Amino acid sequence: MDKGSVWLFLIACCAIITYLVVVPHYFPYLGIAISLVILSNLVFFFKKNKSGFNLVIYLMTLIFSFFVVYNSNLFLTFLNIVAVLFLDSLMALPSANSDLGFGKFLISPLTVFFQSFKNPSEYKINFDLKGNSKNIIEISKSLLISLVALLVIIPLLASANPFFNKLVIDVIEIFNLRNLLQSFLAGNYAVWLVRFFVFFILTLFIPGLVTFVIKNKTGRVVIANPLSSANLFLPKLLVGLVIFTFFVTQAQLYFASPNTLQTLGYTNSQYAREIFGQLSVVALVILLLIYNDKNKKTLPSILTYILMLQGIFLAFIALKSDYDYSANWGFTSKRLWGFAVVGGLLGVFSLFLLKYGKFVRGVILLISFLLIGVNLANFDYLIFHYRKSTTHSGVDYLYLSNLSSDSQSYGELLTMLEKIKQTDNTTIWRVLTKIKRLQKNYQQLDLRTFNYSEFSQYQKIKSVNSNYSNYVISIK
Numbered sequence: 001m002d003k004g005s006v007w008l009f010l011i012a013c014c015a016i017i018t019y020l021v022v023v024p025h026y027f028p029y030l031g032i033a034i035s036l037v038i039l040s041n042l043v044f045f046f047k048k049n050k051s052g053f054n055l056v057i058y059l060m061t062l063i064f065s066f067f068v069v070y071n072s073n074l075f076l077t078f079l080n081i082v083a084v085l086f087l088d089s090l091m092a093l094p095s096a097n098s099d100l101g102f103g104k105f106l107i108s109p110l111t112v113f114f115q116s117f118k119n120p121s122e123y124k125i126n127f128d129l130k131g132n133s134k135n136i137i138e139i140s141k142s143l144l145i146s147l148v149a150l151l152v153i154i155p156l157l158a159s160a161n162p163f164f165n166k167l168v169i170d171v172i173e174i175f176n177l178r179n180l181l182q183s184f185l186a187g188n189y190a191v192w193l194v195r196f197f198v199f200f201i202l203t204l205f206i207p208g209l210v211t212f213v214i215k216n217k218t219g220r221v222v223i224a225n226p227l228s229s230a231n232l233f234l235p236k237l238l239v240g241l242v243i244f245t246f247f248v249t250q251a252q253l254y255f256a257s258p259n260t261l262q263t264l265g266y267t268n269s270q271y272a273r274e275i276f277g278q279l280s281v282v283a284l285v286i287l288l289l290i291y292n293d294k295n296k297k298t299l300p301s302i303l304t305y306i307l308m309l310q311g312i313f314l315a316f317i318a319l320k321s322d323y324d325y326s327a328n329w330g331f332t333s334k335r336l337w338g339f340a341v342v343g344g345l346l347g348v349f350s351l352f353l354l355k356y357g358k359f360v361r362g363v364i365l366l367i368s369f370l371l372i373g374v375n376l377a378n379f380d381y382l383i384f385h386y387r388k389s390t391t392h393s394g395v396d397y398l399y400l401s402n403l404s405s406d407s408q409s410y411g412e413l414l415t416m417l418e419k420i421k422q423t424d425n426t427t428i429w430r431v432l433t434k435i436k437r438l439q440k441n442y443q444q445l446d447l448r449t450f451n452y453s454e455f456s457q458y459q460k461i462k463s464v465n466s467n468y469s470n471y472v473i474s475i476k
Helices: 003-021 029-046 052-070 074-092 102-118 136-160 162-174 177-185 189-215 233-254 258-263 268-292 298-329 333-353 359-377 379-385 410-419 425-443 452-461 468-475
Strands: 126-129 132-135
Touching: 003 029, 003 189, 029 052, 029 074, 029 189, 052 074, 052 359, 052 452, 074 102, 074 189, 074 359, 102 189, 136 162, 136 189, 233 268, 233 298, 268 298, 268 333, 298 333, 333 359, 333 379, 359 379, 410 425, 410 452, 425 452, 425 468
Parallel strands: none
Antiparallel strands: 126 132
């Protein structure tokens, strides 16, 4: 295709994405998923000299886009969206930079984003007007700004002057614009202002992104890494000694029973939380030191292996604390994410220990597969159906009422609350509010907001009476 045709295609993509993602009242699961697929396809199919790693990344983006519409947990949905955008940015980078260090890996989304706006787009349409070449992009910008300005000032002026308001109404009636405006604006003026703004930004970003991908160069991106040139033998030695001392002095605390912890005034919950806080900080320090130490001499290499073993040992201690806590008090999202984080850290250390050739690529794939596993595991479903979260008073119904529709639990939870004659207003209100929201959304469904998990839950509770007052009366 010529550049003009490509530009029209890209602008059409911008319009489609804008329509799909800017939806009032409900979260556009399906709209966002389709938009992410469009973006991934643009990056992949316009990219030259695709590698096998690019293909793997592309397939991962399609998988995570699918999970956006399959699962409804908002935190997991956020991670899936971030994963797609991150992988798209890696795929957009030139092939020469595909074997990234951690620095370029972490800032790759920012690199692609700013380069896409910085580089002028090669895709535009020029047409001749009285022998003068005019750029349709500039005219489009001018028309768009004019339209937005008129949409803002006309309602304001009409509200301030009844004669002007009557004139506006007469013009609308003359051209029979009322029905058109009502269908176009769908009764929500602010939504369409947001759509115009999003569309305008996308028309600047997406053509620039495609130009960036095709040109296959980023310019000079320099990331100063003070660790790469430093002698890390002493830091590694001191960190290793401190961690070893920490393990020795805290061994009794790590393996203490809940009763012992209670005697010491140290709760099981506090124990588990602090273990993971220590784990994240220590693991980060260890990874920074061993990854950036390029000294291959015998003693520094020995220290590297010692630090890795210490990191792995700490991970297993954290795994034990999380397991003990879950065994005593059931599952929660944080406890299940704890298992996932420990698994990821053990995987990262294993990659380094096995001297995996392209370490950063291995980490990217490891994190991607880990997130796929989390999506498939469905934490909310596991919590409700396998090990409900408990407190000293029994099942924690208030926590269960916070679960998303991934748990497929709303109807069953209401039945449980009725059996125990639950009078906690907060718990009842949360469950009924979620049921009412699903009933309202899926009785008159906007396909852009469709989510498989929500729809499946709706099928089970669509006939439930979600009137709060009637329910409270019925269980008293």
